[in-house]
Amino acid sequence: MSxxxxxVAVGAAAAVAGLAVALRPSLAAGLSPTYVAVTLVGALALxxxxxxxxxxxxxxxxxxDPPEVERRRVFPTPGEEFDERLASLPRRAGRSADRHxxxxxxxxxxxTEATLVRYGGLTxxxxxxxxxxxxxxxxxxxxxFFAPEAARGIPLTERVRDALGAExxxxxxxxxxxxVLEAYARTGRPASAADDGASTNRAATDGDE
Amino acid sequence: MSEARGRDEPxxxxxATPGETLDRETHRWxxxxxxxxxxxxxxxxxxxxxxxxVAVVGVAFxxxxxxxxxxxxxxxxxxxxxxxxxxxxxxxxxxxxxxNAGDSLLPDIRLVDGVPDALDVVGGSPRTATALxxxxxxxxxxxxxxxxxxxxxxxxxxxxxxxxxxxxRETAVRARGDDRLACTPRLDVGDPLPxxxxxxxxxxxxxxDTGGPGTEFHAVREYRPGDxxxxxxxxxxARTGEYATLEFRRERAATVVLLVxxxxxxxxxPDADAPSAVERSVAAAGELFTSLxxxxxxxxxxxxxxxAYWLAPGAGEGHRARARSALATDGxxxxxxxxxxxxxxxxxxxxxxxxxxxxxxxxxxxLCDDYVVRAARRLDAYGHPVTVVSPDPTADGSAxxxxxxxxxxxxxxxxxxxxxxxxxxxxxEHLGAAVAAAQARWxx
Amino acid sequence: xxxxxxxxxxxxGEPTGSTATDATGVGGDGTAGRPGEGERxxxxxxxxxxxxxxxxxxxxxxxxxxxLVGLVAVVTQAAAGPAVVVGGVGLLALxxxxxxxxxxxxxxxxxGLILGVLVAGALGTPAELLVVSAAxxxxxxxxxxxxxxxGEQVGRAADTARAELVHAAGSTLVxxxxxxxxxxxxxxxxxxPVLALxxxxxxxxxxxxxxxx
Numbered sequence: 001m002s003x004x005x006x007x008v009a010v011g012a013a014a015a016v017a018g019l020a021v022a023l024r025p026s027l028a029a030g031l032s033p034t035y036v037a038v039t040l041v042g043a044l045a046l047x048x049x050x051x052x053x054x055x056x057x058x059x060x061x062x063x064x065d066p067p068e069v070e071r072r073r074v075f076p077t078p079g080e081e082f083d084e085r086l087a088s089l090p091r092r093a094g095r096s097a098d099r100h101x102x103x104x105x106x107x108x109x110x111x112t113e114a115t116l117v118r119y120g121g122l123t124x125x126x127x128x129x130x131x132x133x134x135x136x137x138x139x140x141x142x143x144x145f146f147a148p149e150a151a152r153g154i155p156l157t158e159r160v161r162d163a164l165g166a167e168x169x170x171x172x173x174x175x176x177x178x179x180v181l182e183a184y185a186r187t188g189r190p191a192s193a194a195d196d197g198a199s200t201n202r203a204a205t206d207g208d209e
Numbered sequence: 210m211s212e213a214r215g216r217d218e219p220x221x222x223x224x225a226t227p228g229e230t231l232d233r234e235t236h237r238w239x240x241x242x243x244x245x246x247x248x249x250x251x252x253x254x255x256x257x258x259x260x261x262x263v264a265v266v267g268v269a270f271x272x273x274x275x276x277x278x279x280x281x282x283x284x285x286x287x288x289x290x291x292x293x294x295x296x297x298x299x300x301x302x303x304x305x306x307x308x309n310a311g312d313s314l315l316p317d318i319r320l321v322d323g324v325p326d327a328l329d330v331v332g333g334s335p336r337t338a339t340a341l342x343x344x345x346x347x348x349x350x351x352x353x354x355x356x357x358x359x360x361x362x363x364x365x366x367x368x369x370x371x372x373x374x375x376x377x378r379e380t381a382v383r384a385r386g387d388d389r390l391a392c393t394p395r396l397d398v399g400d401p402l403p404x405x406x407x408x409x410x411x412x413x414x415x416x417x418d419t420g421g422p423g424t425e426f427h428a429v430r431e432y433r434p435g436d437x438x439x440x441x442x443x444x445x446x447a448r449t450g451e452y453a454t455l456e457f458r459r460e461r462a463a464t465v466v467l468l469v470x471x472x473x474x475x476x477x478x479p480d481a482d483a484p485s486a487v488e489r490s491v492a493a494a495g496e497l498f499t500s501l502x503x504x505x506x507x508x509x510x511x512x513x514x515x516x517a518y519w520l521a522p523g524a525g526e527g528h529r530a531r532a533r534s535a536l537a538t539d540g541x542x543x544x545x546x547x548x549x550x551x552x553x554x555x556x557x558x559x560x561x562x563x564x565x566x567x568x569x570x571x572x573x574x575x576l577c578d579d580y581v582v583r584a585a586r587r588l589d590a591y592g593h594p595v596t597v598v599s600p601d602p603t604a605d606g607s608a609x610x611x612x613x614x615x616x617x618x619x620x621x622x623x624x625x626x627x628x629x630x631x632x633x634x635x636x637x638e639h640l641g642a643a644v645a646a647a648q649a650r651w652x653x
Numbered sequence: 654x655x656x657x658x659x660x661x662x663x664x665x666g667e668p669t670g671s672t673a674t675d676a677t678g679v680g681g682d683g684t685a686g687r688p689g690e691g692e693r694x695x696x697x698x699x700x701x702x703x704x705x706x707x708x709x710x711x712x713x714x715x716x717x718x719x720x721l722v723g724l725v726a727v728v729t730q731a732a733a734g735p736a737v738v739v740g741g742v743g744l745l746a747l748x749x750x751x752x753x754x755x756x757x758x759x760x761x762x763x764x765g766l767i768l769g770v771l772v773a774g775a776l777g778t779p780a781e782l783l784v785v786s787a788a789x790x791x792x793x794x795x796x797x798x799x800x801x802x803x804g805e806q807v808g809r810a811a812d813t814a815r816a817e818l819v820h821a822a823g824s825t826l827v828x829x830x831x832x833x834x835x836x837x838x839x840x841x842x843x844x845x846p847v848l849a850l851x852x853x854x855x856x857x858x859x860x861x862x863x864x865x866x
Contacts, residue, residue: 042246048243049240057757057761061805066368083607083610086609118619185615260775266791
């Protein structure tokens with residue numbers, strides 16, 4: 001690919017040089033044609049060798065890659081797809097980026113509403129309202145995930161850091177939401193009298209471990 | 210496809226199927242011609258004829274590489290297993306022999322044995338590289354650790370090259386000899402599981418003239434003519450002169466069906482070294498099966514997943530043996546997910562038909578997707594009380610994992626809200642402890 | 654709120670520690686069997702062995718072989734000072750790269766050897782030494798590439814000595830033939846114009862390049 005470009009470039013340069021010498025013979029005063037030809041060929045050869053060397057250094061494997069049979073099959077951990085989605089958010093705005101975000105948003109929204117109802121003791125309507133108003137938690141980043149207007153609450157320095165950081169603000173805010181939900185699950189009290197007492201306790205030891 | 214040396218080369222990750230050959234150019238000698246040319250040019254420019262000889266040497270190797278052809282690979286492979294039936298964790302030695310059945314030298318032949326998906330290699334190496342003259346053979350061996358299941362060895366991946374190494378041919382060859390390893394864990398229970406409440410086996414009040422195990426004092430009522438004399442509360446009669454009859458409650462044997470979630474979405478694990486949720490479910494089902502049988506209940510077994518398995522509730526040693534064998538080696542409970550499609554709606558309908566009217570269900574599932582919650586509620590609504598034993602495969606190392614853990618906990622809560630009992634069984638915990646903790650919640 | 658019992662499983666159910674068996678690879682984290690909870694299998698006698706991981710580094714045999722041949726290449730460059738430096742650095746990179754399984758370093762090492770040959774030639778090394786150096790570099794290239802390839806596909810743990818030695822023998826044979834042919838050509842054409850030889854060569858190489866497509 002780029003070798004071809006180089007060949008063309010060198011060929012073109014040679015043609016131009018040939019033309020120049022033809023028009024102004026004085027340019028090629030001390031050069032013998034053999035010398036020029038050999039130099040050209042040598043230069044081409046070096047370029048080609050360089051290209052080959054670069055390709056080897058890139059380390060692209062051309063041989064068969066047998067499977068790793070030593071280890072038994074490893075199964076996924078729940079939540080891997082969510083992490084994958086957060087990590088691979090398309091940079092360019094567009095329909096696929098929107099779809100991407102919408103998927104993440106929906107999942108987090110449902111989890112937040114359910115957590116607020118279960119562990120925060122709210123009714124579903126109250127939960128929805130609070131999420132939209134941005135009053136469901138103190139964490140500004142988490143709030144701004146669902147209600148971007150509340151993003152004004154984030155200090156400017158942090159917003160600059162978000163914009164410059166490798167991780168998109170979207171992902172950072174999503175993580176903030178998960179953090180808040182985790183805190184709820186750890187310390188919140190169950191809304192109903194259902195036999196969830198000990199399970200919250202188990203959640204409490206989750207935090208202890 | 211097989212002999213072409215063109216641009217569309219098989220991807221390194223693609224494997225050959227038995228009988229198919231894949232040829233790949235390794236580009237090992239790429240650049241040798243260019244370097245020779247460069248050396249030659251340098252030689253002319255600098256007037257150093259020796260460099261031209263360097264170029265000749267380079268061209269010789271270039272020609273050597275150019276002359277490469279995919280080798281004609283004809284090998285016979287045979288495999289021998291130390292034992293073809295084992296208990297879990299036992300080391301089993303596997304010995305593979307390769308023989309050159311062609312009539313030309315194979316100077317570079319590499320083999321990777323098809324160790325089954327669910328087994329670990331714990332000693333030696335399942336790979337080898339050697340050179341074989343026609344008719345000669347070589348062997349290599351390694352050790353695997355047995356694990357529950359009926360494991361089939363895959364074909365051996367064979368990679369061969371000529372002397373120049375410029376072209377590689379890949380084939381897959383099935384080895385003759387042993388190709389299955391069956392491992393059946395014992396179903397013995399160390400400490401019996403605390404089962405009270407796990408199954409709702411209590412009937413109403415019964416006047417019984419037999420005491421014995423399984424009866425429990427319930428209440429006293431007024432004497433009615435015809436009550437058995439042995440059940441008269443004589444202490445009270447002596448004290449007050451009135452006759453009263455004791456009533457007992459007899460635990461009736463329950464009919465329980467153990468249902469294991471074996472869908473592909475249930476094969477989850479918190480990390481690479483931990484057993485999968487299905488593995489834990491199968492182990493738990495085995496324990497529970499034995500425990501329930503020993504307390505006189507009738508127990509059945511089913512798989513909710515691609516492999517169809519159904520054992521109607523029954524009792525007896527033969528029944529136990531059937532369940533043990535199925536949980537160990539039936540494809541429905543395999544340690545790795547099956548490829549076939551699964552139609553959960555159909556399966557639920559089939560379950561509804563098969564479940565005896567008075568059967569209750571113990572469902573083993575990691576509860577990591579929403580469908581299983583609906584399925585459990587539906588079974589419960591059909592009139593079969595459902596208890597869920599849920600091995601927890603979640604972790605909390607990242608945002609996604611934490612979210613999944615929260616979502617699972619929410620599913621447990623949703624089930625409990627509608628009256629299903631859920632045993633949240635954490636990794637590393639004994640099943641008995643988890644059940645006991647759950648029962649403390651139910652009765653407390 | 655009553656907490657259920659939360660007994661940790663007793664030792665027998667959870668094999669910990671490990672007896673390292675042969676060929677546990679680099680980078681393998683210790684997997685201590687599978688923790689048994691509820692699984693009442695056979696009680697494991699001692700500690701459970703670790704899972705073997707593929708160690709994709711070249712074997713010791715291959716590294717030694719490549720190093721040896723590379724040494725021959727560098728030693729024959731000794732007539733020219735700078736060439737030995739370049740070649741020596743290349744040899745070092747080659748051996749270190751093979752030892753660690755860093756194939757980029759290995760490629761650089763081979764390139765260094767070859768550059769050493771070119772520099773030695775440019776500085777007027779006698780043809781006999783130069784040709785041997787070139788041939789040894791080519792063989793080193795091949796042996797190193799073979800070692801890397803074997804490491805990746807078969808691993809360090811497997812016994813690959815036979816495959817490597819047979820392959821090296823083949824390359825050495827080709828190298829010997831090449832050196833002999835080159836030397837014969839040299840002796841024949843020695844008196845005549847350099848240009849003639851060069852053109853012959855040029856033609857051959859161009860033809861070869863075209864044939865490869």
